[in-house]
Amino acid sequence: MENLIEELTAKNKEYIHSVTKQLILVGKSDEEVKAILNDILPQIIEGQKSGIIARKLLGAPTEFVQQYQPKAADKPVSEKNENPGLMWLDSSLLFLGFISLLNGVMALFTSNSPVYGFVTVILSAAVAGLVMYLMYRFFYRPKADGVRQKWNWKGFLATTLSVLLWIAVTIFSGLLPVSINVQLPALALIIIGAVALGLRWLLKRQFNIQSALVAQPRR
Secondary structure, three states: OHHHHHOOOHHHHHHHHHHHHHHHHOOOOHHHHHHHHHHHHHHHHHHHOOOOOHHHHHOOHHHHHHHHOOOOOOOOOOOOEOOHHHHHHHHHHHHHHHHHHHHHHHHHHOOOOOOOOHHHHHHHHHHHHHHHHHHHHHHHHHHHOOOOOOOOHHHHHHHHHHHHHHHHHHHHHOOOOOOOOOOOOHHHHHHHHHHHHHHHHHHHHHHOEOOOOOOOOOO
16 A cells, blocks of 8 residues: 555545545544545546546545445434323323313412312313323324224213213312312412422333324334
């Protein structure tokens, strides 16, 4: 290789020097650099005979070396976790956080604003999470997968019953005595809402939980 380099013009020697530096920067070993130079030196020398400089023949050093840069492996798209229990918990925490924050803020600024009792909020959030999951399971998921929709009486029945249960739980839990269904102060509701949303974020990050509100097509 040294003999071939000696045959180069000053400009071509400078080009080879730049290419060598660039190859080292992209992580090529000495053996790999020598193999690449041994491959291109005859081409450069042949081009010299016709007055073609290496830069014109192979491109700028940085451009030439780009083909030898290690390609970043494509990160696999992680599959969303569709565990029913985790999806239900995710939806329930979302509803709990939203309704608690809403109640807390309204109670904070409006003295006569109706405030749900703690038991009502918890039970409503749990059943709301079930409703959201069932809607995802029977309607959003098939649609996202491109499945041709047919009359899904099981899904319709399950969702309808869960909605009726949601309404019933909200109404009848509201009839519980205040000693059981405690009406928390506005600040406590706001804290509960913030904690619920924060916990939901942590669980989603930890377990990559699929949201029941968004259906992602399977790959």
